[in-house]
Amino acid sequence: MARRLASCPGPAVEIPDAARARRFARDLLDWHAVHGRHDLPWQLDPTPYRVWISEIMLQQTQVSAAIPYYRRFLRRFPSLERLAAADVDDVMHQWSGLGYYARARNLHRAAGIVMREFGGKFPDNLDAIMSLPGIGRSTAGAILAFCHGQRHPILDGNVKRVLARCFAVPGYPGDAPVANVLWELSDRLTPEKGVAQYTQAIMDLGATVCTRSRPDCDACPLVTDCLAFEQGDPAAYPGRRAKPERPLREVQMLLIEDAAGNVLLEKRPPTGIWGGLWSLPEAPAGKRRPACPLPGVRMLAAGPDPEPLRHGFTHFELLIRPRRYRLTGPVDGVMDGDSHLWYNPLEPQPVGLPAAIRRLLSGVHG
Numbered sequence: 001m002a003r004r005l006a007s008c009p010g011p012a013v014e015i016p017d018a019a020r021a022r023r024f025a026r027d028l029l030d031w032h033a034v035h036g037r038h039d040l041p042w043q044l045d046p047t048p049y050r051v052w053i054s055e056i057m058l059q060q061t062q063v064s065a066a067i068p069y070y071r072r073f074l075r076r077f078p079s080l081e082r083l084a085a086a087d088v089d090d091v092m093h094q095w096s097g098l099g100y101y102a103r104a105r106n107l108h109r110a111a112g113i114v115m116r117e118f119g120g121k122f123p124d125n126l127d128a129i130m131s132l133p134g135i136g137r138s139t140a141g142a143i144l145a146f147c148h149g150q151r152h153p154i155l156d157g158n159v160k161r162v163l164a165r166c167f168a169v170p171g172y173p174g175d176a177p178v179a180n181v182l183w184e185l186s187d188r189l190t191p192e193k194g195v196a197q198y199t200q201a202i203m204d205l206g207a208t209v210c211t212r213s214r215p216d217c218d219a220c221p222l223v224t225d226c227l228a229f230e231q232g233d234p235a236a237y238p239g240r241r242a243k244p245e246r247p248l249r250e251v252q253m254l255l256i257e258d259a260a261g262n263v264l265l266e267k268r269p270p271t272g273i274w275g276g277l278w279s280l281p282e283a284p285a286g287k288r289r290p291a292c293p294l295p296g297v298r299m300l301a302a303g304p305d306p307e308p309l310r311h312g313f314t315h316f317e318l319l320i321r322p323r324r325y326r327l328t329g330p331v332d333g334v335m336d337g338d339s340h341l342w343y344n345p346l347e348p349q350p351v352g353l354p355a356a357i358r359r360l361l362s363g364v365h366g
């Protein structure tokens with residue numbers, strides 16, 4: 001019978017006793033031995049640094065999409081020392097295309113902190129790891145499980161989905177009472193032994209079998225105990241957040257070319273949308289004659305303008321109206337290379353660009 005967990009307020013669920021928890025772990029481990037993923041690049045030599053990079057990449061990116069980025073990132077920054085010593089622009093460049101750029105900034109900051117405050121050694125306890133920017137409880141737990149065999153529950157998106165379905169946990173996991181119940185379940189189910197394999201197994205099951213829209217219950221080792229399967233509608237779990245309509249914002253982006261066909265880029269402030277990346281100069285929507293951002297320089301409209309572009313952010317939708325301009329003469333004086341640069345779309349410099357800007361630039365001479 002469903003009941004409330006004594007340790008946390010939240011939805012009533014069926015509490016697994018010790019025997020059920022053992023069966024859950026054993027079924028997962030048996031399944032994983034045959035069907036799990038065993039040769040992912042970060043599994044071959046699971047050092048804290050390599051596992052940390054992979055866990056951060058996988059927060060918002062599927063394994064197949066993350067692998068080429070992971071390999072490139074590790075080639076460029078093969079060690080924590082190299083990452084800490086790197087220019088943040090270079091880190092952003094390696095991250096270009098993966099999105100959620102705060103992750104890359106936090107990796108770079110955290111590497112610096114490990115070098116300064118932990119003597120260059122990635123910490124091996126939960127609180128210390130969670131004190132680093134960009135690392136939450138689940139990521140810290142996964143690093144410790146994979147690299148040190150320490151027993152910590154995890155609760156990434158895949159695990160939330162498996163647990164919400166198996167135990168028919170109602171509600172949206174982003175709400176604290178629901179999250180508390182899921183954490184409690186994850187803790188009760190995590191075994192003392194074989195924690196690294198178990199952690200990988202439950203992640204893999206969520207990624208490959210208990211998928212978001214079409215769970216393959218026939219192939220699932222947990223099917224006999226799964227309450228969502230028994231109810232006949234696994235996809236009803238986990239509950240979704242009521243979605244407010246995303247507001248639409250509009251902006252003009254200026255494709256300003258010099259005589260050689262180079263395009264003017266501006267560096268965005270370190271925080272906020274596309275923080276620290278290079279982008280096009282902007283002007284308010286509807287402004288008819290925007291000024292050139294370089295002082296004392298004039299420009300002329302040089303259409304035809306490219307088609308408008310829509311880009312979705314978490315909290316709003318951005319409608320970008322690109323406008324083409326060309327300079328009327330040479331640029332006098334020295335340009336501040338930290339805030340502006342001339343970008344050659346035919347021979348691109350290695351700078352961090354948001355995907356939407358990359359798309360606009362690829363059409364300049366295309």
Ligand code: SF4
Pocket residue numbers: 162165166209210211215216217220221222223226227228229234
């Ligand atoms: S039986 Fe289906 S819904 Fe339940 S955990 Fe397995 S795949 Fe997910």
